[in-house]
Every structure is written in structure tokens, then in C-alpha cells.
Amino acid sequence: MERSCLAVILAAGESTRMKSSMSKVLHPVAGRAMIAHVMQAVAGAGVSSAALVVGRDADKVADAARSAGVSVEPYLQKERLGTGNAVLAARAAIESGYDDILVAYGDVPLLTSETLNKARQALTDNVDVVVIGFHTDKPAGYGRLLVENGELVAIREEKDATEEERKVTWCNSGLMAINGRRALDLLSRIGNNNAKGEYYLTDIVEVARSLGGKAVAIDAPETELTGCNNRAELAYIEKLWQERARHQFMIDGVSMIAPETVFLSWDTKIGQDALIEPHVVIGPGVTIESGAVIHAFSHLEGAHVSGGATVGPYARLRPGANLAANSKVGNFCEVKKAEIGEGAKVNHLTYIGDAFIGAGSNIGAGTITCNYDGINKHETRIGKNAFVGSNSSLVAPVAIGDDAYVASGSVITEDVPAGALAFGRARQETKEGRAEALRARAQAIKDARKKS
Known part of the structure; x- marks a missing residue:
């Protein structure tokens, strides 16, 4: 829309019912602060500036709100005199002059840009106030939207409502759009x-009508307008967010065998024809390209999985894990800050950290890149088509060349040239007939302990 718009975001809650040491709006949904979700919706509604009404943790709340790219100016709410007073804490911003004013809350993270745009659009029909409402079969506790001849005439709080008004199931969400030229x-x-x-923002409807203005209400899904006051409601909002995100991914061509067991993050990217098996947790910063497979019980964070690659089951990809096309990280493996080359295999029970593995290489079961010396991290580099046998320890910094072969059970402390075979283990000795004597000695020690 070409009309200018200011968003006033109320985010000064004390977290009393959350019983939290930090502001309510900083609590995460899908790995991102609630206030950041709200700002993303605001940004998508064509808003370039936001007045953020803050209380506790003001600086942290403002920093989280700036994540969506909207210009944010914080305003401290000094007194708690109701929602109308809270909006006026941003008086200086409102006075700057905007065509539209959107009022939203920092604890409504499921809000969408579509709903905000719908409210802004309604203002263009010579309307002064647009209230966003929702229909519910459990209206108790909510203010009711009273409509006559298509216009909103009042928002009636339940305690003030008549028996007939309490039968109304269209309820107030608290969100609204106001004609910016008349808002102040x-x-x-x-x-x-x-x-x-207290000064209740809901009274603005009757104020506008008393001055000859027009107020209307628009509808939005109840789930989208769900607010958060305690940990139980936070968990419910997380559930709703996950359901929405999973559904959209599946509509876009991603397969999920048991979607209700898959958990996504706000910035998760998954390509068409990828398969996500049950009980997968995807943290922030993950991209899974088309055709990749994430097997069951895997955990990914800050990782990139290229097309055709497979992960798990029971694998963990930590930040900096980058799997090239058709590579494999198998069961009970952990990869951190490492490049796994095209077609390379890290099959079982293996830790790869601070490493580069070339295309086509095979890393045997139980292999460890020993990257930490107690103070600093060091890199392991493995070339193309190398073979590292099972139960090997690669003590970084170390390099293994193209086509090299490391024997199983080796401790590698020096570079292995391309095409070389490296052994790093003690020579085996076999003592004939000694097994029976060893068992007898062990049994004697056990018997002696029992007697004592």
C-alpha cells in the first residue's frame, strides 16, 4: 500500500504470570522471541516504522524487535494506566503523522501480515477505527464486538455486558487499525x-462514533490471535506454530511420515521432495535441500544438507556442518563445523569436528577427529577418496591426502601423504595357552574379595 503506516507495539508486560526472570515477549516460539514474530508480521504489512512501548528489559526487547528490518523506536511506559495510556506512551511517534496506525501486542506471535493488511485496507473506506475480532465458542472473559448495520458500535467487556450481549461470540482481540490523521x-x-x-483502548470505538466517525470490525482466526500469559499458553502457541509450519512445508512438497513428531524453527528451509522421518528436531539456521533424507531421531542446528544427502538415524548436526550432495552422515554420528564432501560417508558412531572431508571418502565406525587440545581447536583435512578404518583417532592438526588409507585402530598424529597407507597402532602379540591362566588369576582375586 502507498499509504504510510506506523505500528505501535505494546510490549511492556512484567511477566508476572509467566513467573520469569525476563520479559514475556522475549520468550521464544520456534527458536525466536515472540516480539520478533510480531515484527515479521508487521514488516509484511508494509510498515516501515514501529513505536515499541517497553517496560522491563527494554534494550533487549528493542534489539529482538529490530530483527525484522523495521525501524524501531522504543518508548518507555512509565505508568500502568491501561492500554489507551500505553499507546499514548508513543505520542511523539504518532504526532509525526501517518496515514494508518496499527496497534498490536508483543505477545501475539501467530499474527499474520494478511490480517494486518486487511485491517489497513478497511481504513481506506472512510473508516476511523478497525477492530480485529475472532469468533469463538468459548467467549467467556473476552470483550464482545457489538455491531449494528455493519458498523461496530461498541466493545463491551463481559463484566459490563447484558445477558443478551454475553451471547455474542464475536470477540475483541485487542488489535486494531486507526486513522492516523485522527488517531491522536x-x-x-x-x-x-x-x-x-484506567484508560481503555477499547473506548476509542465509542469516542470515534461520538465525533461522527465510523468504526468497523474484521474477522481473523482465533488461533492467529492467541496471546501468551503463562508457560502453558506458550506451549500451546508453540504447538499451533509447529502445526502451521509443518502443513505449509507438506503443501510445498516436503514429505513427513509423522509430522506431529517433527519440530521446526522459524527460519527452517526445506526443499521439495525432501523426506523428514519421525522424531526429528530442527533448530535455527538449517537448510535441507531437495531430495535429502533426514532419518528418525536426528537433531540438526546451524547445518546445511545438500540434495540427495542422508542424515541419521540418531545423528546430530551442530552449527557449521555442511553436507555436500549425496553425502551420508549415519547413525549415532556427530558433525560440527565440518565440510563433508560430495558422496563422502561418515557411517557409524563417529565424531567429526573442525574438519574437511573430500569427495568420495569413507570414514569408518568409531572414528574421532581429536580437534581440541584443552585450549584451542585444530583442523583435520582429509582428501578425496580416502579410507579411514574403524576406531581411528585423528589428532589435529593433521592432513590425510587423496586416496590415502588409514588402518583400523590407528592413532594418526602426523600427515599422511596422498596414496599412502598409515598404521598408528601397537604390534599385536599372541601368547599361546595364557588365556586359561589369566582367567584363573582373575577368579582367585574375585574369590579372595568375597572372603574378605
Whole structure:
């Protein structure tokens, strides 16, 4: 839309019901602060500037809000005198002059740009106030939207509603759009003649109508407008977010065998024809390309899985893991800050950290890159088509050349040239007939312990 728009985001909650040491809006949904989800929706609605009304953890809340690329100016709410007073904490921003004002809350992370755009669009029809509502079969506790002849005439709080008004199932979400050219006048006229002596933003509807203005309500899904006040509601919002994200990925061509067991992050990217098996957890910063397979019970974070690659089952990819096309990280393996080349295989029970593995190489079961000396991390480099036998320890910094072969059970402390065969283990000795004597000695020690 060509109209200018300011978003006023109320995010000054004290987290009292969350029983938390940090601001409520900083609690994560899908690995991202709630306030950042709200700002993403705001950014998608064509908003370039936001007035952020803050309280506790003001600087941290402002930093989290800036993640969506919207220009954010924080305003401290000094007194708690109701939602109308909270919006006026951003008076200086409102005075700057905008065509539209959007009022949203920092603890409604499922909000979408589509709903905000719908509210802005409704303002263009000579409307001063647009309230976003939702229909519910459990309206108890919510303010009711009272509509006559297509116009919103009032928002009635349940305690003030008549029996007939309480039957209304269209409820107030608290979110709204206001004519920016009249917003300051309307907000300033909200009174506090109520039991609590507070200024309620909902009164703006009747204020606008008393001045000859028009107010309307639009509808949005109840789940999208779900707010968060405690940990149980936070878990419910996470559930709703995950369901929405999984559904969209499957519609876009991603296969999930048991989608309800897969957990995604806000920035997860998965290509068409990828397969995600049950009980997979995907943390922030993960890209899975088309045709890749993530087997069951795997955990990925900060990793890139290229097309045709396979991970797991029971694998862990940590930040910096980069799997090239058709590579494999198998069961009970961990990869961290490492490049796994095209077609390379890291099959079983293996740790690869701070490493580069060339195309076509095979890393045997139980292999470890010993990358940490207690103070510093060091790199292991393995060339193309190399073979590292099972149960090998590669003590970094060390390099193994193209086509090299490391014998099973080796401890490699020096570079292995291309095409070479390296042994790093003690020579085997066999003592004939000694097994029976060894068992007898062990049994004697056991018997002696019992007697004592």
C-alpha cells in the first residue's frame, strides 16, 4: 500500500504470570522471541516504522524487535494506566503523522501480515477505527464486538455486558487499525471513568462514533490471535506454530511420515521432495535441500544438507556442518563445523569436528577427529577418496591426502601423504595357552574379595 503506516507495539508486560526472570515477549516460539514474530508480521504489512512501548528489559526487547528490518523506536511506559495510556506512551511517534496506525501486542506471535493488511485496507473506506475480532465458542472473559448495520458500535467487556450481549461470540482481540490523521485526537479523548481508573483502548470505538466517525470490525482466526500469559499458553502457541509450519512445508512438497513428531524453527528451509522421518528436531539456521533424507531421531542446528544427502538415524548436526550432495552422515554420528564432501560417508558412531572431508571418502565406525587440545581447536583435512578404518583417532592438526588409507585402530598424529597407507597402532602379540591362566588369576582375586 502507498499509504504510510506506523505500528505501535505494546510490549511492556512484567511477566508476572509467566513467573520469569525476563520479559514475556522475549520468550521464544520456534527458536525466536515472540516480539520478533510480531515484527515479521508487521514488516509484511508494509510498515516501515514501529513505536515499541517497553517496560522491563527494554534494550533487549528493542534489539529482538529490530530483527525484522523495521525501524524501531522504543518508548518507555512509565505508568500502568491501561492500554489507551500505553499507546499514548508513543505520542511523539504518532504526532509525526501517518496515514494508518496499527496497534498490536508483543505477545501475539501467530499474527499474520494478511490480517494486518486487511485491517489497513478497511481504513481506506472512510473508516476511523478497525477492530480485529475472532469468533469463538468459548467467549467467556473476552470483550464482545457489538455491531449494528455493519458498523461496530461498541466493545463491551463481559463484566459490563447484558445477558443478551454475553451471547455474542464475536470477540475483541485487542488489535486494531486507526486513522492516523485522527488517531491522536481520538486517543486523547479516552477517559478513565471506570472502577479501575484506567484508560481503555477499547473506548476509542465509542469516542470515534461520538465525533461522527465510523468504526468497523474484521474477522481473523482465533488461533492467529492467541496471546501468551503463562508457560502453558506458550506451549500451546508453540504447538499451533509447529502445526502451521509443518502443513505449509507438506503443501510445498516436503514429505513427513509423522509430522506431529517433527519440530521446526522459524527460519527452517526445506526443499521439495525432501523426506523428514519421525522424531526429528530442527533448530535455527538449517537448510535441507531437495531430495535429502533426514532419518528418525536426528537433531540438526546451524547445518546445511545438500540434495540427495542422508542424515541419521540418531545423528546430530551442530552449527557449521555442511553436507555436500549425496553425502551420508549415519547413525549415532556427530558433525560440527565440518565440510563433508560430495558422496563422502561418515557411517557409524563417529565424531567429526573442525574438519574437511573430500569427495568420495569413507570414514569408518568409531572414528574421532581429536580437534581440541584443552585450549584451542585444530583442523583435520582429509582428501578425496580416502579410507579411514574403524576406531581411528585423528589428532589435529593433521592432513590425510587423496586416496590415502588409514588402518583400523590407528592413532594418526602426523600427515599422511596422498596414496599412502598409515598404521598408528601397537604390534599385536599372541601368547599361546595364557588365556586359561589369566582367567584363573582373575577368579582367585574375585574369590579372595568375597572372603574378605
